[in-house]
Amino acid sequence: MKKKYIYMLTMTLALGTLGACKKYLDVNPQDRILTSNYYKTQTEVFSGLVSIYDSFGYQYSGLYDKVAIMDVASDDHWAGGGGPGDINDLQVMETYKLNSQSGPSTYLWSKGYQGIFRANFFLSKVTDAPIDAGLKSRFAAEAKTLRAIFYFDLVRFFKNIPLLLQEVDPAKVNDVVQALPAEVYAQMEKDLSEAIPALPATVPAATEGGRITKGAAQALLGKVYLWQKKFDKAAEQFALVNGPTPGQVNPANxxxxxxxxxxxxxxxxxxxxxxxxEIVKTTSSNGGWSNAGASDGNLLNIITGPRGYQPIKPDAPDYYPGYGFLSFTKEFFAVIHYDPRNAPTVANLDSLRKNGIANYSDSYNNTGYMLEKFIGRQKNKPATGQTELNFGQDIYEIRLADTYLLEVDALLNGGAAVGAGSRAYQLLNAVRARVGLNPVAVTMDNLVLERRLELAGEGHRWLDLVRWGRTSVLAYKGFDATKNTVFPIPQKELNNTKIEQNKEWGGTK
Incomplete structure (x- = not known):
């Protein structure tokens, strides 16, 4: 969907670092749009909704996003780049040397609360907006779903977080306290349950692609249930998304x-x-270096590109030279090497160089195996703006193979039948059949491997390992199970506030 930006004098309040994420336009003070005069037309209401979607797609100006963070935290990737200090937040995430003042915590916290404040403000205004009742209901449902997305990330990453459902008085912003994780999950369940009936099953891709649908909210609710080990409820939601016959089209969506x-x-x-x-990206945002995070281009496309890439033979891939981040480990390549998903997943620069097809410069901790899924291509580079910042590949927040395998997870761990012919068996093996693989039994080990291969490089692996309690595979990177299953709350959020650091990081919460 096309992104629009609106300037409102008192649109949001920030918890500490939120202010760093606001986007400004140069305006004459007499032309400023006050909130008291806004939300009077459908166009104005929709612009407010788009501002929440903008937070959903927000990337850090340091050239990374949630996918990059999760990838380097996992056992499948090295941070890479030009050296041990290149995009330092990713380097300290890879080695688990992060703390409350170093690492990606500030970005994750700021992105989440920026979106929550925008959603809360929107929901406080849309109720009285003079627009069609059906549209009002749908817009509110989208905002509630987006708010649930922000809270879902925040509670998984930080555990003990403030639960804010309305604007905060500026005089009381430092008095905000944290809620119990169970309260945050209960609010997400409430928001999503209220949103689902008002959302459309499908949207026209040409005009509304990227907007929240019923299936997106149901899938998110399934994930919320799964993280709480409410396996039966999770399986029920995933089944609505996945349809009655695994591998066949779901007639509902x-x-x-x-x-x-x-x-x-x-x-x-x-x-x-x-x-x-999907998180929608575009080649037409004209993003520039003055605020790279404000670009609507996909920053993964440039940071994953091989450094100094030079084609030698005509049949060499048309990779756009990038910064060499998120290289796969040799251990992961050994696992995926003979899987049919290898070629679409791994760019084997090592092979290209050995065979004289192309050359490139080594990244830090180079393995020669780059993230093919996201490398920018010469044929896809933007016609305008700063090339590196404006590639237009969308990012999947949720896709069907993910929800197929999550339903298997819920069924297996919920004690449902998983033998040959069962629904769990059909779901798991529909994902495998799509790439020409034979059926396997539904076991936890097979599910873990299938999610690793199917979703490689898409930011799921670390969260899966934490949820399953299988983090021992991260020990070689310095992962400490006594603290690294949650992120440290940024120090700026602790200074002069009532927010307390998590006990895993030396606090009392």
Whole structure:
């Protein structure tokens, strides 16, 4: 969906670092739009809604996003880049040397609360907006779903967080306290349960692609239940998303696994039948270096590109030279090497160089295996703006293979039948059949491996390992199970406030 930006004099209040994420336009003070005069037309209301979506897609000006953080935290990737200090937040995340003042915590916290404040403000205004009742209901449902997305990330990353559902009086902003995680999860369940009936099953991709649908909210609710080990409720929501016959189109929403796995990474294949929710990117935002995070381009496309890439032979891939981040470990390559998803997932620069097809410069901790799914291509570079910041590949927040495997997870751990012919068996093996693999039994080890291979490089692995309690595979990176299952709350949020640091990081919460 096309992004728009609105300037409102008193639009949001910030918890500490939130202010760093606001976007400004140069305006004459006499032309400023006050909130008291806004939300009077459908266009104005929709602009307010778009501002929440803008937070959903927000990337850090230091050239990373949530996917990059989760990748380098996992056992499948090295941070890479030009050296041990290049994009330092990713380097300290990789080695688990982060603390309350160093690492990506500030970005994750700021992004979440920026979105929450915008959603809260929008919900306080849309109720009385003089627009069609049906549209009002849908807009509110989108805002509640987005608020749930922000809270879902925050509670998983930080555990003990403030639960804010309305604007905060500026005089009381430092008096905000944290809620119990159970209270945050209960609010997400409430928001999503209220939102689902008002959301459309499908949207026209050409005009509304990227907007929240019923399936996106149901999938998110399933994830919220799964993280709380409410396996039966999670399976119920995922079944609504996945449809009655695994591997076949779901008649309720049109979702279906793509026949060709590689087509998922075709930048022109936005809003395909496997896409449940995408973060929309564009080549036309004209993002520049003065505020790279404000760009609507996909920053993963440039940071994952091989450093100094030079094609030698005509059949060399047309990679756009990038910064060499998120390289795969040699151990991961050994696991995926003979899987059909290898080529669409891994760019084997080592092989290209050895065979004289192309050359490149080594990244830090170079393995020669880069993240093919997101490398920018010469044929896809933008016609205008700063090339590196404006590639237009969307990012899947949720896709169908993910929800298929999560339903398997819920069924398996909830004690449902998982033998040959069962629903869990059909779901797991529909994902495998799509890439030509034979069926396997539904076991935890097989599920763990399938999610690792199917979703490689998409930011799921670390969260999966934490949820499953399988973090021992991260020990070689310095992962400490006594503290690294949560992030440290940024120090700026602790200074002169009632927010307390998590006990894992030396606090009392």
């Amino acid at each position: 049109g979702y279906k696994l793509l026949n060709n796995y590689a087509d998922l990474w075709n930048v022109n294949n936005k809003f395909n039948s496997e896409s449940i929710l």
